[in-house]
Amino acid sequence: MTQLENQSADLPAVLERLGLKAREGYSVGITGPPGSGKSTLVDKLTGRAREAGQTVGIIAVDPTSHLTGGALLGDRVRMMGHSHDAGVFVRSMAARRTLGGLAAATRDVGRLLAAAGFDLTIIETVGVGQSELDIVKTADSVVVVAVPGLGDSVQTLKAGLLEVADLFVVNKADRPGADRTVAELRAMQGLVPGAEGWLAPIVQTVATENQGIEDLWQALARHREFLESSGERARRRERRLEAEVFDLVQRKLQERLQERLQSDGELANLLEAAKRGALDPHAAAARIVAQLDTPAD
Amino acid sequence: MTQLENQSADLPAVLERLGLKAREGYSVGITGPPGSGKSTLVDKLTGRAREAGQTVGIIAVDPTSHLTGGALLGDRVRMMGHSHDAGVFVRSMAARRTLGGLAAATRDVGRLLAAAGFDLTIIETVGVGQSELDIVKTADSVVVVAVPGLGDSVQTLKAGLLEVADLFVVNKADRPGADRTVAELRAMQGLVPGAEGWLAPIVQTVATENQGIEDLWQALARHREFLESSGERARRRERRLEAEVFDLVQRKLQERLQERLQSDGELANLLEAAKRGALDPHAAAARIVAQLDTPAD
Numbered sequence: 001m002t003q004l005e006n007q008s009a010d011l012p013a014v015l016e017r018l019g020l021k022a023r024e025g026y027s028v029g030i031t032g033p034p035g036s037g038k039s040t041l042v043d044k045l046t047g048r049a050r051e052a053g054q055t056v057g058i059i060a061v062d063p064t065s066h067l068t069g070g071a072l073l074g075d076r077v078r079m080m081g082h083s084h085d086a087g088v089f090v091r092s093m094a095a096r097r098t099l100g101g102l103a104a105a106t107r108d109v110g111r112l113l114a115a116a117g118f119d120l121t122i123i124e125t126v127g128v129g130q131s132e133l134d135i136v137k138t139a140d141s142v143v144v145v146a147v148p149g150l151g152d153s154v155q156t157l158k159a160g161l162l163e164v165a166d167l168f169v170v171n172k173a174d175r176p177g178a179d180r181t182v183a184e185l186r187a188m189q190g191l192v193p194g195a196e197g198w199l200a201p202i203v204q205t206v207a208t209e210n211q212g213i214e215d216l217w218q219a220l221a222r223h224r225e226f227l228e229s230s231g232e233r234a235r236r237r238e239r240r241l242e243a244e245v246f247d248l249v250q251r252k253l254q255e256r257l258q259e260r261l262q263s264d265g266e267l268a269n270l271l272e273a274a275k276r277g278a279l280d281p282h283a284a285a286a287r288i289v290a291q292l293d294t295p296a297d
Numbered sequence: 298m299t300q301l302e303n304q305s306a307d308l309p310a311v312l313e314r315l316g317l318k319a320r321e322g323y324s325v326g327i328t329g330p331p332g333s334g335k336s337t338l339v340d341k342l343t344g345r346a347r348e349a350g351q352t353v354g355i356i357a358v359d360p361t362s363h364l365t366g367g368a369l370l371g372d373r374v375r376m377m378g379h380s381h382d383a384g385v386f387v388r389s390m391a392a393r394r395t396l397g398g399l400a401a402a403t404r405d406v407g408r409l410l411a412a413a414g415f416d417l418t419i420i421e422t423v424g425v426g427q428s429e430l431d432i433v434k435t436a437d438s439v440v441v442v443a444v445p446g447l448g449d450s451v452q453t454l455k456a457g458l459l460e461v462a463d464l465f466v467v468n469k470a471d472r473p474g475a476d477r478t479v480a481e482l483r484a485m486q487g488l489v490p491g492a493e494g495w496l497a498p499i500v501q502t503v504a505t506e507n508q509g510i511e512d513l514w515q516a517l518a519r520h521r522e523f524l525e526s527s528g529e530r531a532r533r534r535e536r537r538l539e540a541e542v543f544d545l546v547q548r549k550l551q552e553r554l555q556e557r558l559q560s561d562g563e564l565a566n567l568l569e570a571a572k573r574g575a576l577d578p579h580a581a582a583a584r585i586v587a588q589l590d591t592p593a594d
Contacts, residue, residue, distance in 0.1 A: 034330065131428065238572045245571045246554075248582030253550050256586075257543075274542045275535040285545030289553075 025114030026224060027121040029136035031161065032145030034126060037171045040207040041145060041216075042124050046082055048217045049120050055087040057113035057121045061106055061135050062093070089118065103134040104247055107240075110138060137164055138240065140233065141223045143216075145169045146185065148177035162188055165200050166223050169216060173204035198226050260292065267291055322411030323521060324418040326433035328458065329442030331423060334468045337504040338442060338513075339421050343379055345514045346417050352384040354410035354418045358403055358432050359390070386415065400431040401544055404537075407435060434461055435537065437530065438520045440513075442466045443482065445474035459485055462497050463520050466513060470501035495523050554589070563588055 028045075030038050039060075046056045082088040091109060093102065106123060113121050123139050125132040136142050144165035170181050182202050189200065201219045205212030227233035261267050267288055274284035325342075327335050336357075343353045379385040388406060390399065403420060410418050420436050422429040433439050441462040467478050479499050486497065498516045502509030524530035558564050564585055571581035 237574070241572050241574070241578055242568060244578045245568055245581050245585070248578060249554060249585050250547070250551055252582060252586045253554075253589075254547055257546060257550075271539060271542055275538050277534070277538070281538055281541045281545060284542050285549060288542065288546050289549045292550075 021115060022111065023115050023117070025118060025121055027110055027123060027139040028220060029123045029125070029139030029142045030145060031125045031132050031136045031142070033147070036145045036147040037207050038124055038126070038145050041169065041171060041205065042122050043082070044207050044210055044213045045122065045216065046088055048213050050085065050087055054119035055117065057118035058088065058090045058124065059106055059109055059113070059121065060090065060092045060124045061102060062126045089113065102131060103138060104244070104251070106135050107138045107244060133161065133164060140227060140236070141166045141220055143167045143169055145171050146181055147172045148175045148181045166198070167200055167216070167219050168202040170202060170204045171207055173212065174206045178204060197230055198223070257292070264291070317412040319408065320412050322415060322418055324407055324420060324436040325517060326420045326422070326436030326439045327442060328422045328429050328433045328439070330444070333442045333444040334504050335421055335423070335442055338466065338468060338502065339419050340379070341504050341507055341510045342419065342513065343385055345510050347382065347384055351416035352414065354415035355385065355387045356403055356406055356418065356420045357387065357389045358399060358420065359423045386410065399428060400435060401541070401548070403432050404435045404541060430458065430461060437524060437533070438463045438517055440464045440466055442468050443478055444469045445472045445478045463495070464497055464513070464516050465499040467499060467501045468504055470509065471503045475501060494527055495520070557589065561588070
């Protein structure tokens with residue numbers, strides 16, 4: 001799994017070595033602003049899945065952490081309720097500096113967990129930016145968590161998040177303003193096109209008290225059923241695979257560019273001139289692309 | 298400017314058409330979690346700069362908004378204090394779907410504002426993700442805004458943000474817990490390497506009351522002086538130009554891939570096979586890259 005994350009091995013090779021076959025699992029992505037209680041939700045949802053006899057793989061991703069993932073440690077400690085349960089596997093992933101690498105690694109680790117037989121994979125991401133969107137979109141069902149009274153709570157859920165949400169959770173719903181948050185979400189839903197035939201339900205929870213978890217579990221089951229019966233799951237799968245291929249091609253092209261820069265003096269000169277300010281960045285980029293078309297020495 | 302944002306024109310061409318010459322300005326990037334009062338800070342900082350006789354260009358960027366930038370409208374309305382001031386120019390930019398396009402567009406619009414003679418450019422981004430980091434790093438001085446009592450306030454400022462911060466602002470410092478937030482920031486500073494010879498100061502503000510704005514203004518002046526005298530500004534400029542060239546090359550390669558997919562049936566077949574699940578995404582990507590090396594028909 002570490003090899004996958006470091007992109008040092010391809011998934012098919014790893015699966016073969018482990019004697020595993022690719023298998024379609026079911027995955028739930030959970031995202032929302034910091035402090036919205038995502039980790040506790042994941043914890044309780046895991047408990048509910050275990051009651052149903054399902055094994056659960058959890059991928060906790062922090063796209064903004066460049067350090068050793070320390071920011072997640074606190075979250076993971078809260079997952080202690082399942083730390084001795086062999087039916088639950090937790091993997092924390094912090095950001096690498098490689099562009100787009102985190103979404104790719106999340107996809108591959110998710111596939112590996114599915115192939116290893118985990119019934120449910122939960123992908124939890126910290127934050128609300130574009131990287132988090134890219135990661136959470138690798139899941140079959142996307143849960144967006146809001147919380148009453150966190151600044152302009154709904155305004156912090158930017159349009160990008162609203163678009164990808166299959167379900168909303170208003171967590172900490174025992175706080176004042178929960179009904180207002182629900183009303184605001186409903187109002188904003190009208191502005192954003194969702195999947196045809198599916199209006200994202202809004203579930204109120206108090207995760208710390210295990211309240212509303214059964215509602216969330218049932219809503220997820222309904223969404224999974226919708227995905228299958230409507231053909232939406234197949235359509236999403238196609239879109240995801242297409243995006244993944246583009247992403248992988250781009251990363252390979254980028255690697256080759258880096259290699260070529262080491263060996264091709266003309267490319268290095270162009271880059272140097274741009275760094276000195278002697279050549280406009282746009283002009284340098286155009287000439288580098290042209291140079292890439294000539295065979296390397 | 299709209300042409301620049303849409304990447305339909307290169308900056309040198311636009312500048313030439315406008316009769317402008319490239320000119321180095323000074324830019325401040327401001328980022329922090331939603332609800333931390335960034336817009337009010339920008340507003341007050343703009344007022345202070347105007348008192349000093351400086352003209353101010355403001356670029357407000359929302360990387361997560363895929364809609365028409367509606368989420369920013371509320372923020373921009375708060376900027377009304379300067380709406381009739383010809384020395385202040387505000388440009389809102391919402392996310393485009395093009396990968397990395399927003400940081401590139403921010404850089405170009407920033408250069409255009411500098412060339413147009415604005416003394417100070419303020420780049421404000423909403424949120425705390427990787428895209429926001431990429432955008433805010435295009436500025437000379439980076440201000441990271443925290444706020445007391447917003448969840449685990451400092452935990453929401455992930456390591457990536459701590460690394461790029463030249464100054465911290467603890468805004469809404471009249472709230473309980475401000476001193477604790479300052480202490481937490483100081484503790485975390487020890488963990489993160491900053492620029493040599495510069496320890497990011499922590500400024501407490503109550504932006505709505507104009508408190509601490511003078512301290513922030515003075516701290517920014519000191520950082521600008523440090524950038525010049527230490528040679529750090531030149532080093533950063535080189536790093537930024539290098540990153541920009543890589544970014545532009547990559548975007549050009551991506552455009553060419555898209556064009557090639559339209560015209561090359563073999564490429565389209567490989568992509569189709571991956572979408573159907575008949576070909577593993579990694580294998581498809583490898584074969585597409587190989588196919589790109591053969592001349593197009």
